[in-house]
Amino acid sequence: MATIGVKLNILTCCFRPHVVSFVRYKRTGLKRKSYGTYKNIEEYVESVQQKKEKLEKAKNVVKRESRPRIPVSADVKDLRYEHLGKDSKNKFANMMYNVKTSRYRQMHGVCALHGKQSIKDAINAGCYIRCIYFSSHTQLEDFPIEILSKTNLFLVSQNVMDKFAEKQVEGIYALVSQQDQTTRQKIITRRASDKESVYLPLSLICSGILDARIMGEVLNAACVTGCKEVRVMEGCVDIWNMEVLKTARGAHFKTPIYPSCDWEKLEKFFRANRPQNLFVSSDKPGEISLNDFVSDSHYQKISANSDFFRESVSEASIKRDDVDLAQTKLPCIPYHQMSLSPTSNVLTVGKLDFEAFNFIARMQALGSKCEAVTLPVTSSDNRTSIVTQTSVMLFEARRQLLSNVENSPKFEPEISVDC
Numbered sequence: 101m102a103t104i105g106v107k108l109n110i111l112t113c114c115f116r117p118h119v120v121s122f123v124r125y126k127r128t129g130l131k132r133k134s135y136g137t138y139k140n141i142e143e144y145v146e147s148v149q150q151k152k153e154k155l156e157k158a159k160n161v162v163k164r165e166s167r168p169r170i171p172v173s174a175d176v177k178d179l180r181y182e183h184l185g186k187d188s189k190n191k192f193a194n195m196m197y198n199v200k201t202s203r204y205r206q207m208h209g210v211c212a213l214h215g216k217q218s219i220k221d222a223i224n225a226g227c228y229i230r231c232i233y234f235s236s237h238t239q240l241e242d243f244p245i246e247i248l249s250k251t252n253l254f255l256v257s258q259n260v261m262d263k264f265a266e267k268q269v270e271g272i273y274a275l276v277s278q279q280d281q282t283t284r285q286k287i288i289t290r291r292a293s294d295k296e297s298v299y300l301p302l303s304l305i306c307s308g309i310l311d312a313r314i315m316g317e318v319l320n321a322a323c324v325t326g327c328k329e330v331r332v333m334e335g336c337v338d339i340w341n342m343e344v345l346k347t348a349r350g351a352h353f354k355t356p357i358y359p360s361c362d363w364e365k366l367e368k369f370f371r372a373n374r375p376q377n378l379f380v381s382s383d384k385p386g387e388i389s390l391n392d393f394v395s396d397s398h399y400q401k402i403s404a405n406s407d408f409f410r411e412s413v414s415e416a417s418i419k420r421d422d423v424d425l426a427q428t429k430l431p432c433i434p435y436h437q438m439s440l441s442p443t444s445n446v447l448t449v450g451k452l453d454f455e456a457f458n459f460i461a462r463m464q465a466l467g468s469k470c471e472a473v474t475l476p477v478t479s480s481d482n483r484t485s486i487v488t489q490t491s492v493m494l495f496e497a498r499r500q501l502l503s504n505v506e507n508s509p510k511f512e513p514e515i516s517v518d519c
Contacts, residue, residue: 308451316347
């Protein structure tokens with residue numbers, strides 16, 4: 101009997117906590133361990149009841165009125181578009197990845213524009229809009245319906261678009277054709293019909309500019325000052341790079357731009373259209389001569405002692421009997437002494453290499469007045485950026501033009517050819 105009593109006591113000690121918890125659960129619906137930090141179960145029950153009351157009040161609270169939706173016109177609502185959901189969002193991603201490569205842009209002749217204003221500039225220039233990716237129908241309100249009805253439209257979520265930008269962006273992208281000869285002619289015609297604006301009789305040549313932001317700023321400066329045209333030489337950064345497009349702020353569709361020009365073809369063009377003045381942007385004080393290009397690889401190729409020169413002496417581009425480069429010197433003048441012709445001028449900015457010097461020497465031999473232009477700096481050790489040089493010289497040219505606009509004939513744009 102004693103043994104049985106001991107066993108019962110052991111069982112009671114083992115199962116008593118569970119029995120007590122079970123009874124308490126049946127009475128209150130609460131387990132013992134659930135009120136651990138409270139002094140007793142009454143405090144815990146009171147806190148639970150307070151939480152329930154808060155939840156009941158929250159359910160009875162009237163929901164806030166949603167923001168009023170911006171009304172969308174019926175024409176925009178009726179447009180056909182494809183919704184790119186989670187499964188098909190790679191279509192937008194593939195487009196963005198492809199258009200960032202220069203090979204794809206050159207092969208298809210396209211570029212990617214971001215923002216309403218850039219797309220508007222492309223439409224006004226007469227470029228073909230291939231497709232538009234938008235995050236809201238309100239993004240399409242400002243575009244002509246006849247253009248949208250002929251364009252492939254794709255609805256993409258804003259979160260997907262934000263992945264392709266460093267910060268939150270305007271929810272609209274477009275795949276647009278690049279500027280071609282037809283588009284340039286439309287830009288030139290539109291300029292000729294503009295009676296209020298005054299454009300510079302100046303062609304800007306960009307040489308050796310490798311940075312996308314610098315190229316965009318230079319194109320923007322040429323656009324706002326009203327340059328006649330911009331010719332970008334081979335070796336520069338691709339002007340249809342997205343970073344260049346962003347920094348240029350629509351200059352690609354407001355100014356005639358000729359990309360990937362060759363110095364030899366450019367020389368042939370200016371032989372037929374000889375400029376009266378040719379200015380060279382320089383950050384080096386003093387005149388420019390052949391001695392400044394001794395270390396240039398092109399100069400070493402055509403030096404008189406090289407085999408390349410003896411084999412190619414019959415070519416017109418290598419001959420030096422018509423132009424004596426050793427005697428060619430460009431005098432240096434400050435920017436405020438620039439004297440523009442009312443008919444034709446050329447300004448070369450960027451890196452001045454031997455090929456550019458050879459071109460300038462031939463223009464000088466044809467009778468063009470060639471000068472190197474510098475900006476005043478505190479000391480010779482300081483160097484100004486390409487953007488600063490270009491902006492100051494172009495605005496100085498515009499200041500001279502506006503001061504003499506009453507006496508000078510209005511500039512009539514003409515059709516140019518690709519180089």
